[in-house]
Each structure stands twice: as C-alpha cells, then as structure tokens.
Amino acid sequence: MPNTAVKYLHVVAAVIRDAAGNILLAQRPAHKHQGGKWEFPGGKVESGEIPLHALSRELDEELGIQLQQAQPLIKIRYVYSELAVLLDVWEVTAFSGIAHGREGQPVTWFSAEQLPALEFPPANYPIITAARLPVRCLITPEPQDPADFLQQLAVRLQAGIRLVVFRAKSLAADDYVALAGEVISLAHGFGAKVILNSPPLMLAQADGLHLTSTQLWGEKGVFPRREGQWLSASCHDERELQRAADIGVDFAFLSPVLPTLSHPGAAHLGWESFAALVENVNFPVYALGGMTPDHVVNARQHGGQGTAAIRSVWSSV
Numbered sequence: 460m461p462n463t464a465v466k467y468l469h470v471v472a473a474v475i476r477d478a479a480g481n482i483l484l485a486q487r488p489a490h491k492h493q494g495g496k497w498e499f500p501g502g503k504v505e506s507g508e509i510p511l512h513a514l515s516r517e518l519d520e521e522l523g524i525q526l527q528q529a530q531p532l533i534k535i536r537y538v539y540s541e542l543a544v545l546l547d548v549w550e551v552t553a554f555s556g557i558a559h560g561r562e563g564q565p566v567t568w569f570s571a572e573q574l575p576a577l578e579f580p581p582a583n584y585p586i587i588t589a590a591r592l593p594v595r596c597l598i599t600p601e602p603q604d605p606a607d608f609l610q611q612l613a614v615r616l617q618a619g620i621r622l623v624v625f626r627a628k629s630l631a632a633d634d635y636v637a638l639a640g641e642v643i644s645l646a647h648g649f650g651a652k653v654i655l656n657s658p659p660l661m662l663a664q665a666d667g668l669h670l671t672s673t674q675l676w677g678e679k680g681v682f683p684r685r686e687g688q689w690l691s692a693s694c695h696d697e698r699e700l701q702r703a704a705d706i707g708v709d710f711a712f713l714s715p716v717l718p719t720l721s722h723p724g725a726a727h728l729g730w731e732s733f734a735a736l737v738e739n740v741n742f743p744v745y746a747l748g749g750m751t752p753d754h755v756v757n758a759r760q761h762g763g764q765g766t767a768a769i770r771s772v773w774s775s776v
C-alpha cells in the first residue's frame with residue numbers, strides 16, 4: 460500500500476516494442492541514480508505537465524523518437540533510501556523515427572524473455588513481469604475428456620491466447636500432472652505460458668504456480684515454486700491483495716469485476732473499485748468475472764494488465 464506520508468517523484472517510463480515484439484532499453488549513465496543499470500526510457504514529469512506529454516517529451520529528448528500512441532501498462536510506487544518514485548509505465552504501440560541514445564547512453568532491443576537476466580533498478584521487477592504478460596489470459600474449464608480438452612485448447616492457442624491457467628479441480632493428482640505435461644508442451648509450441656493451479660507436485664516445465672484466495676493464507680514460503688517460475692493468486696478484495704503483496708506474488712487476478720453467468724445476482728466490484736484496488740498494488744492485476752474480449756480496453760483504462768476469462772474465451776472462438 461502506498462505510504463501517504465511519503466512524497467513520490469512522478470516518473471514516466473516506456474515499454475517500447477518493435478514489430479517483432481522486442482523491447483527497447485537504455486543503460487543509465489554511471490553517475491546517475493541507479494547508474495549502469497538497464498531502464499525503460501523516460502524521466503521526471505515536470506510541474507503542470509500531463510503524464511502522456513511528459514512521456515512524449517522524454518522519448519524525444521532521450522531517443523529522438525516521436526510518440527504516436529501509448530496506453531497505460533502499470534504504476535509502481537517504490538521507496539529508495541535516497542528518494543521515492545511513482546513509476547508510471549506506458550506501453551508504446553506506435554512511434555516514428557529511429558531510436559538512438561541522444562544523450563550518449565547505450566540503447567538496445569531485447570526480446571521479452573531476455574529481460575529477467577538483465578540488471579534493473581529494484582523498482583523495475585514488476586514492469587518486467589507486466590512486459591512479459593499478455594493482455595488476455597485463459598483460465599481453463601474443468602476438463603472432461605483429455606483428448607477433446609487438448610483439441611479445444613489448441614484452438615484457443617491458435618487464436619492467440621498466450622497465457623493459460625490450467626485449472627482442474629476434479630482430477631486426481633496423477634491425472635492432473637499427466638494432463639498438465641501435455642498442456643504445457645502444447646502451449647509452449649505456440650510460445651504460450653502455463654500456470655498450474657496448485658497441484659501437489661509442481662512441474663519443472665511449468666511457467667508458474669497459481670494460488671486460490673484460500674491458499675494465499677497458507678504458511679509463507681512453502682509454495683512449491685522454482686526459481687524463474689511465477690507465483691499468481693486469486694484475490695477478491697484489498698485484504699487479499701495485501702496478503703498477495705506480502706507473500707511476493709508476481710501478479711494477481713481480481714474478481715468479480717462484473718456480474719457473471721454462474722453467479723448473476725452476486726455482488727461485483729465494478730470498474731471504479733477495480734481501479735482503486737489496483738492503484739494500491741505494485742504488481743500486474745487481471746480483471747476477472749464477466750469478461751468478454753472487448754473488456755480488454757476497460758481493464759487497461761482502469762490500471763489492469765488485461766482480462767482473464769473462462770467461459771467467454773472457451774466458447775467464443
């Protein structure tokens with residue numbers, strides 16, 4: 460949660476992608492704060508400036524490019540010993556000009572998968588997660604027939620799904636692990652990532668482990684996660700998001716944002732509450748509950764990473 464007694468320096472920064480999906484990074488000059496580390500280009504918002512103008516000015520000053528289109532990606536508050544920053548990160552989707560280090564700083568395009576091995580200022584780690592995560596996430600429905608399930612999954616991967624939470628509460632542990640192995644190899648063939656929903660055994664090939672909101676309250680540090688594997692969690696309110704932050708999740712799902720077909724009369728957050736809750740955490744959050752493909756725009760406008768869905772993704776393609 461942000462510390463209201465702290466004055467955060469508002470900094471805009473950009474995740475700039477080329478047509479192949481590579482991301483442009485610059486190396487901070489040695490004499491500056493966090494010198495020598497890689498950064499997302501950007502800088503301080505001047506007084507009276509709106510963030511998008513600050514971003515446009517910084518990208519011209521630092522890289523000689525003209526910003527044409529950008530959308531919010533994530534906001535992070537971080538307290539260094541010397542200063543506190545609010546990193547207001549935007550995803551640049553269109554620009555003109557050829558990026559070069561106008562202030563003499565080295566600039567390089569990296570694939571998203573190269574980012575975790577680079578050295579960044581410590582505030583940046585959630586930005587790397589956000590840059591690697593897609594806008595849409597599929598949470599699978601309960602598998603009935605495994606062969607049919609894999610075939611259905613392949614259709615969604617072909618349609619562009621790049622993040623899958625393999626959720627199968629009805630399967631025995633051995634069956635879950637066997638099907639998970641197949642889900643992972645199928646998804647990896649498409650360059651998609653697979654998060655396993657709290658199996659008793661964590662597979663080395665999986666990209667992450669997902670916790671239900673109940674599992675969030677288990678003993679800290681006992682989750683069977685390996686180095687490099689993400690930890691995600693289902694949350695429904697501020698208390699669960701805070702707990703997710705305390706145990707160090709990489710990203711979360713917040714629900715229900717809208718009414719769902721399975722619980723049509725149940726209370727839901729609505730987009731404004733979603734935005735207010737997301738504003739206070741420093742990791743990417745997917746909107747879940749009642750999401751259709753069109754809601755990706757709403758999720759991004761309200762500070763989310765994107766949308767997660769079971770039914771609408773499984774049945775709409």
Ligand SMILES: Nc1nc2c([nH]c(=O)n2[C@@H]2O[C@H](COP(=O)(O)OP(=O)(O)OP(=O)(O)O)[C@@H](O)[C@H]2O)c(=O)[nH]1
Pocket residue numbers: 470471472491492493497498499500501502503517542544546580581582583
């Ligand atoms: N641009 C940028 N700044 C970051 C990142 N991560 C991070 O902690 N910061 C911190 O945000 C602060 C402001 O960034 P900056 O030094 O780029 O500001 P600026 O371009 O206006 O530079 P200037 O002070 O030379 O005018 C610095 O303390 C920097 O360490 C990042 O990824 N990109």
Ligand SMILES: [Mg+2]
Pocket residue numbers: 500501502503521
């Ligand atoms: Mg700068």
